[in-house]
Amino acid sequence: MFAKVLIANRGEIARRIIRTCRRLGIATVAVYSDADEKALHVREADEAVRIGEAPVAKSYLNIEAILQAAEQTGAEAIHPGYGLLSENADFARAAMERGIRFIGPSPEAIAAMGSKVAARETVKRAGAPVVPGSEGAVASADEAARIAAEIGYPVMLKASYGGGGIGMQVVNSEEELRKAFASNSARAKAYFGNGEMFLEKRVQRPRHVEIQVLCDGQGHGVYLWERECSIQRRHQKVVEEAPSPFVDEALRRRMGEAALAICRTICYENAGTLEFLVDEEKHFYFLEMNTRLQVEHPVTEMITGLDLVEWQLRVAAGEPLGFGQDDIRRDGHAIECRVYAEDPEKMLPSPGTIARMVLPEGEGIRNDVGVESGSEITPFYDPMIGKLIAHGRDRAEAIDRMKQALDAYVMEGIRSNLPLLRTVVASDRFAAGDTTTDFLESWGKR
Amino acid sequence: MATVQATMAGIVLRVLAQPGQRVEAGQDVVVLESMKMEIPIPAEQAGVVAEVLVNEGDFVNEGDDLVRLES
Structure with a gap:
């Protein structure tokens, strides 16, 4: 296993990766822009390196500055998180060429899925359905x-x-x-x-269902079931859950096997997600592959008991998975709500300073957040400031716990989408599992 | 005399109005980028652009003046 890992990201995902590294005894290096000098991820890492000015192009997308930070601190591997450089084949290749392990798939696998046109061809070759x-x-x-x-x-x-x-x-x-x-x-x-x-x-009344895969470097892969991610605004996810209330055992198996067939075609290694559209008749069509850790990975962790970041690190360090498809648990139900710093009515960004923030606690509740009371939310980065995850024995219990947690969530000083999340989770339509991708659009038109 | 102000902090992505140009109420005069989103900023009332107070790439805070209009 690695002794030291650099995390080329910020916010909640950088903190989440630090958490697992710490548990595994791996030293961590954070990188930060001028806007993030006081950020939590910088304080929590063992070391931190400034990589540039606030705009992402000058810091978090600055490949050379990040690689230099890794060399300067002696980090053996880089975890890219999600977004930013996580799906940049040039970054993965540049790291490799300088003897630093990129925690993710090969540059070739990233490139194969990076262009949607090329990905479509690859998926057809694997015999999986496309729109x-x-x-x-x-x-x-x-x-x-x-x-x-x-x-x-x-x-x-x-x-x-x-x-x-x-x-x-x-x-x-x-x-x-x-x-x-x-x-x-x-x-x-x-x-x-x-x-x-x-x-x-255009697939009518589609659901967005994705399959989480985990593949080691020895050609062995498993699928960690599905996530239902249909509730979106501007094609960005807002509420996700696992398992999907719409997917039955037969469909789950068919989608999982299609996902693994695609992975085999590109010799995929590490964690990845295959996004599919599922229509009313339960036909599924490949949409795209995210060759990295997904924002909503916690719902999969909650039902399988696996730490996906741990397995990313292990696989990248050359360890085999050592378990098969039949060993993977599926316990209960988990829901994630993304907390956005945005006006819940107009869904417009709301940068500012968080005057007070109180996170909910309770049985089955997990908070992955990048901010705290006093944190400044700058206009430079994504409006997602945290994720609230609730797990229960079944969907009803998970919904119940989520409702209570959302009610207890305090966010003052900036506008957030918490009011929207509360109404969505408490709605009859959500309770019925009637979550198609037009959920929020049709919501506004009520 | 009226000013068009930034409705949120962000970076000036594009300036859509030039001095001397007549703009209508509701017409976008500046586009800000904030949190990876493009936010068009419209003039609240009709007028002639007297002065553009920002350049593309500038950082602005909520309430900052962007464009001065003469009615």
């Missing part, structure tokens, strides 16, 4: 219109190198498509350096 759409990128609005007419409206227009919902739009007609093509392509070019677009058929 009908353009075979590869579409060169122009004319070509897009021709393909859309073939597969039928509504269609999803997506940026090949997009993420976080940027460069992505549902279009209902040719006129809409032509308008959306130019604007989304320009936006994707500005954000991701590449404006390549593709089309997919």
Whole structure:
């Protein structure tokens, strides 16, 4: 196992990784921007290195500064967390070339899943289902219109190198498509350096269900069941749970096996998540693969009893999994609510200083947070400031515990989405498990 | 004389209005970026842009003046 690991991230996920390292006796190195000098993750790590100014491009995305920090502190491995550089094949390769272990899959596996067009081809080769759409990128609005007419409206227009919902739009007609093509392509070019677009058929009343996988370097992989992540706003998840109230044993097995088949095709190693859309008839279609730890991994940890960060570290250090599919538990039910620093009505960011924050406690309650009373929430980073997780013997108990925890959650000084989370979790529709991806949109229209 | 103010802290991503330009009420004059989101800032009333007080890339706090309008 590693003696020292650098964490190339910030906020709650950096703290969460530090926690597991500490338990395993691994020394930790935090990196930070000028805006995060006083952040909790910096105080909790054994060492901390400043890597630049507040904007992510000058700090948390600065590959050279991060690699230098690792060399300077003698860290043997880098854990990238999620977001930021976690799915950057160049970063993984650069670390490797300098003799530092990247805790994640190979640069080749990251690249194979990094472009949505290439990923689609890989998944088809593995024999797993994909949503009908353009075979590869579409060169122009004319070509897009021709393909859309073939597969039928509504269609999803997506940026090949997009993420976080940027460069992505549902279009209902040719006129809409032509308008959306130019604007989304320009936006994707500005954000991701590449404006390549593709089309997919819009699946009706879909659910977003993802499979967690864990693969070692010896070619052995398991799936750690599914997570239901349909409740989203602007294509970003808000409430997640495991298991999915919609998935039965047969579907779970089919999706899990499809996920592992995809992993085998790209010789995948470490933790990863395969995102699928599931339609009303329980057909599932591959959406994308996240070749890293997922924000919502705690719900999987709560029902399996496994520490995913521990297994990421073990696998990266060359250890075999040493357990098989039949050894994996599935106990009870877990729900996660993402706490965002944003206005719950308009869903707009709300930077500022947290005057007072009190975290709920109780049986089955877990808090993964990056802030505390007095923390400044700057406009430079993601609005997600913490995650509240509730586990129970069954879904009803998990919901009950989540409701109580949300009621006890105190956040003053900034606006947060806690009021929205409270109404969602207490709603009849959530209780019924009727969670399709339009949950929050149709919510606003009530 | 009216000013358009930042509704939240952020970085000026784009300036959409130039001095001398006439803008309508509700027309976006500046786009801020905050927490990875683009936030368009509209003029609350119609007027002619007298002065643009920010440049692209500037950091602004909530309540900072962005654009001065003459009615």
